[in-house]
Amino acid sequence: MEDDAQVAAAVRRGLEAEGYTVDLAPDGLTGLRLARRHAYRAIVLDIMLPGLNGYKVCEALRADGVTTPILMLTAKDGEYDEAEGLDTGADDYLTKPFSYLVFLARLRALIRRSQTPGPLLRAGDLWLDPAGRRCGRGSAEITLTEREFAVLRCLVEHPGEVLSKRRIVDEVWDIAFDGEESIVEVYVSMLRRKVDTPFGVRSITTVRGAGYRMES
Amino acid sequence: MEDDAQVAAAVRRGLEAEGYTVDLAPDGLTGLRLARRHAYRAIVLDIMLPGLNGYKVCEALRADGVTTPILMLTAKDGEYDEAEGLDTGADDYLTKPFSYLVFLARLRALIRRSQTPGPLLRAGDLWLDPAGRRCGRGSAEITLTEREFAVLRCLVEHPGEVLSKRRIVDEVWDIAFDGEESIVEVYVSMLRRKVDTPFGVRSITTVRGAGYRMES
DNA sequence: AAACCCCCTGAAGCGACGCTGAGAAAGCTG
DNA sequence: CAGCTTTCTCAGCGTCGCTTCAGGGGGTTT
Numbered sequence: 157m158e159d160d161a162q163v164a165a166a167v168r169r170g171l172e173a174e175g176y177t178v179d180l181a182p183d184g185l186t187g188l189r190l191a192r193r194h195a196y197r198a199i200v201l202d203i204m205l206p207g208l209n210g211y212k213v214c215e216a217l218r219a220d221g222v223t224t225p226i227l228m229l230t231a232k233d234g235e236y237d238e239a240e241g242l243d244t245g246a247d248d249y250l251t252k253p254f255s256y257l258v259f260l261a262r263l264r265a266l267i268r269r270s271q272t273p274g275p276l277l278r279a280g281d282l283w284l285d286p287a288g289r290r291c292g293r294g295s296a297e298i299t300l301t302e303r304e305f306a307v308l309r310c311l312v313e314h315p316g317e318v319l320s321k322r323r324i325v326d327e328v329w330d331i332a333f334d335g336e337e338s339i340v341e342v343y344v345s346m347l348r349r350k351v352d353t354p355f356g357v358r359s360i361t362t363v364r365g366a367g368y369r370m371e372s
Numbered sequence: 373m374e375d376d377a378q379v380a381a382a383v384r385r386g387l388e389a390e391g392y393t394v395d396l397a398p399d400g401l402t403g404l405r406l407a408r409r410h411a412y413r414a415i416v417l418d419i420m421l422p423g424l425n426g427y428k429v430c431e432a433l434r435a436d437g438v439t440t441p442i443l444m445l446t447a448k449d450g451e452y453d454e455a456e457g458l459d460t461g462a463d464d465y466l467t468k469p470f471s472y473l474v475f476l477a478r479l480r481a482l483i484r485r486s487q488t489p490g491p492l493l494r495a496g497d498l499w500l501d502p503a504g505r506r507c508g509r510g511s512a513e514i515t516l517t518e519r520e521f522a523v524l525r526c527l528v529e530h531p532g533e534v535l536s537k538r539r540i541v542d543e544v545w546d547i548a549f550d551g552e553e554s555i556v557e558v559y560v561s562m563l564r565r566k567v568d569t570p571f572g573v574r575s576i577t578t579v580r581g582a583g584y585r586m587e588s
Numbered sequence: 589a590a591a592c593c594c595c596c597t598g599a600a601g602c603g604a605c606g607c608t609g610a611g612a613a614a615g616c617t618g
Numbered sequence: 619c620a621g622c623t624t625t626c627t628c629a630g631c632g633t634c635g636c637t638t639c640a641g642g643g644g645g646t647t648t
Contacts, residue, residue, distance in 0.1 A: 518624080557606060
């Protein structure tokens, strides 16, 4: 216990030296309250805690919908049930005693992994996630086909700029494509029906004789 | 030097006779490379190594997040401090000269102690333990074949991201694989039958023309 | 105002894509 | 060596998306 407090203090000093900001909770209940109030980048949780044990805290947090990555510190003599640990929703485990370097590496890995949401392309409240190949307006997700997505992406990547059909065909279609440029008209039509009309807006403007423009 | 090489060879023969598989590195850098690429059950590290010494190797591995238990072999004459060895992240140390039986016992103890749940990959209530090569949903464990596990792991490592069949084949299969990408379809089908259908969910989404996506 | 041009959009064919069951080949275990 | 598991291929089938076409609407020019 006194030992634990010393370890905790050492860990805090180490992390703060790395540039992290650290909040330390003396017991489970305090930790739970802190975690509920703040949006931490990661939570380190000791199983052996005064008051409320680590499992309970973890379970309570997950039940609250807190998705912050949790690193659980388990005792050396694995007295606990493994399945229980998996169920409560921790993201990683570390068995005591551990080296500080390992601890740091695991914590970093955890934080890195939780920052997955890739860069979004935006135009107003319209968003496009190239990595996940998703798209939507506001909180509503919109299902697009491959070609539709490619055309919309092309437009959103150049907001406020007029793109000729020729240019869009060149960027979206294969070089071997020998069809008409009018294919773009068809896709713009379909896009408007999916991303504009249902929301009562008009984000893709036709510039007669020149092409199309994404309003930013 | 020559002595060391002979000791190493003898240790190798002994361990192989016990049924272990052994990789031997002639110098620190080679060892580091091997340890980074493979998931060994344990690493035996001599402090006196050509090129990169044992402390450096150990430190580098731990900084990379490699948690494989490390047994450090130190020289008798206290030029190096034992405590220093433990500081860099070794799990146990042995002072030369030592008896083979002691060595074996310590190694076994290390391996036994290290079999705790490692870092978990998660996607919703689906979990994957790469170290233990186990997987499950919630508290239910799911049995997967090697390939199934590798494909699922590949997907779970990039949650919310669309992975093309090409990319999955590249990550999971051998470079020498010259089959069709459609093999991925077969494995996704089998995975869905094991990890999705029995639980009434659909976590692996098909993105037609693009690939597959693990819903996060 | 008429003619012209550009664009919109619904319909439909067809080719491509993905899913799945069956089974052969290779590997492992007892 | 026999029986089991695992891996991979193949083919059939259903579905979906890409593209074309044609008719209509609405600016623009003469």
